[in-house]
Amino acid sequence: MKDPLFGNKVAAAVLTALLLIFGLPQLTAAIFGGGHHGAGGELHLAYGGELDLDTGAAPAAEEPKADLGALLAEASAAGGERRAALCKSCHTFEEGGANGTGPNLWNVVGRPLASVSGYNYTGALKDAGGAWTYERLDLYLKNSQEYIPGTAMVQRFAKDGQRADLLAYLSTLSSDPVPFPEPAMMESAGEEMHGEAQAEGEAH
Numbered sequence: 001m002k003d004p005l006f007g008n009k010v011a012a013a014v015l016t017a018l019l020l021i022f023g024l025p026q027l028t029a030a031i032f033g034g035g036h037h038g039a040g041g042e043l044h045l046a047y048g049g050e051l052d053l054d055t056g057a058a059p060a061a062e063e064p065k066a067d068l069g070a071l072l073a074e075a076s077a078a079g080g081e082r083r084a085a086l087c088k089s090c091h092t093f094e095e096g097g098a099n100g101t102g103p104n105l106w107n108v109v110g111r112p113l114a115s116v117s118g119y120n121y122t123g124a125l126k127d128a129g130g131a132w133t134y135e136r137l138d139l140y141l142k143n144s145q146e147y148i149p150g151t152a153m154v155q156r157f158a159k160d161g162q163r164a165d166l167l168a169y170l171s172t173l174s175s176d177p178v179p180f181p182e183p184a185m186m187e188s189a190g191e192e193m194h195g196e197a198q199a200e201g202e203a204h
C-alpha cells in the first residue's frame with residue numbers, strides 16, 4: 001500500500017468530515033476564532049449588529065457603545081441615592097430645597113438648563129440652552145467640563161452603570177417622573193437571556 005497521496009487523501013477526508021459535521025461558517029469560526037467565545041462574543045455581535053472581524057487581538061479597549069435606555073432599565077435608584085451623597089455637599093434634592101454651591105435639583109429631569117430662580121449660574125450653563133434629558137444629564141455627569149466647557153461644576157463619573165444609577169435616582173425627584181428612554185431594539189434579546197439566567201439562579 002504505497003500511495004504517495006495517502007496523506008493528502010486522509011487530510012481531505014478529515015476536512016470533508018468536519019465540513020459535514022460542523023458546516024462551513026462554524027468551521028471557519030472555529031479556525032479563525034470569530035464569534036465563538038461563548039456569550040461574550042455573541043453579545044458583542046448582538047450589540048451594534050456590527051461584524052467584528054475578530055482575529056483574536058482585542059480592539060484597543062473600545063467598549064461597545066452603551067445604550068442608555070438599557071442601562072436605565074437595569075439601574076438602581078437606591079444605589080444612585082447612596083452615590084448622590086457626593087452631590088449633597090453642593091446640592092439639595094428635596095422640593096423647595098435651598099440652593100447651595102450648586103442649584104437645588106428637585107425636578108431636574110426635563111426642566112430647562114440653568115432655570116432655578118435665585119441661583120447665579122455661569123454664562124456657560126445659561127448659554128447651553130434646552131432642557132435636561134437623561135442623555136444630557138448623562139453627558140454632564142460623565143464629564144461636566146467637557147460637555148459644557150466653562151460650567152462651574154467639575155464632576156466626572158466614568159462608569160456607565162454608576163451614572164445610570166444616579167440618573168435613576170434623579171428621576172425620582174419629581175411628582176411626575178419623566179419616563180426613561182426605550183432600550184435599543186436589539187436589547188430585547190439580551191433581556192430574555194438575562195431573565196433566563198435569573199430564573200435559573202433563583203431555582204438553586
Ligand code: HEC
Pocket residue numbers: 083084086087088089090091101102103105108112113114115116120121122124125137140141150151152153154155166
Ligand atoms: C463641588 C460642588 C458640586 C458637586 C459635588 C456637585 N455639583 Fe452639580 N453643580 C455644581 C454647580 C456649582 C453647578 C452650577 C454650574 C454652573 O452654573 O455652571 C451645578 C450644576 C448641576 C446641574 C445643572 C442644574 C441646572 O439647574 O441646570 C446638575 C444636573 C448637577 N449639578 C448635578 C449634580 C449631581 C447629580 C451631582 C452628584 C453626582 C453633583 N451635581 C455634584 C456644583 C456641584
